Amino acid sequence: MNGVAMNAVFRNFFGVVFLFFALAAPPAFAKEAQPHMAQPLAADPVVEKRLLAITEELRCLVCQNETIAASRADLANDLRREIRVLIAEGKTDEEILDFMVARYGEFVRYRPPVTPTTWLLWGGPFVLLIGGLAALVWFLRRPAAAAPALSEEQRRQAAALLDKQDL
DSSP states (O other): OOHHHHHHHHHHHHHHHHHHHHHSOOGGGGOOOOOOSSSSSOSSSHHHHHHHHHHHTTTTTTSSSSTTTTTTTTTOOOOOOOHHHHHTTTHHHHHHHHHHHHHHHHGBBOOOOOOOGGHHHHHHHHHHHHHHHHHHHHHSSSSSOOOOOOHHHHHHHHHHHHHHHHO
């Protein structure tokens, strides 16, 4: 056997061995997924429902692309604990959100409200889309540039070139 054939045999053999072990691996090593919230659930399901609703509205300041409810960062755990305390103190959802905004700034809101300072954030994509569509319509509707007319000399040269190619 040449080297290429031996290489193919070994590659197929190791592929079969890998497939055997992958399929024969016992599923006993699998573990049940842990809930995102590291804190134990409160005894009152209403409190947990409020906590979840509030934390879905707040951005994790560490992850920045996740809500506090979905984040596993230590800061998110601390914020969830603090929100539980505020709920236990009898604060409303709006008061809790206002407290978080006062403490961490408007960036903490996962979905910022529409205010004069966020108009560009909310309307910018639509302005860009409309501008792009207008540019596309203008480009497609503009008249095509007319080709310049050929002189008699240029026509004779083109005909001569075309006659040479036919040979």
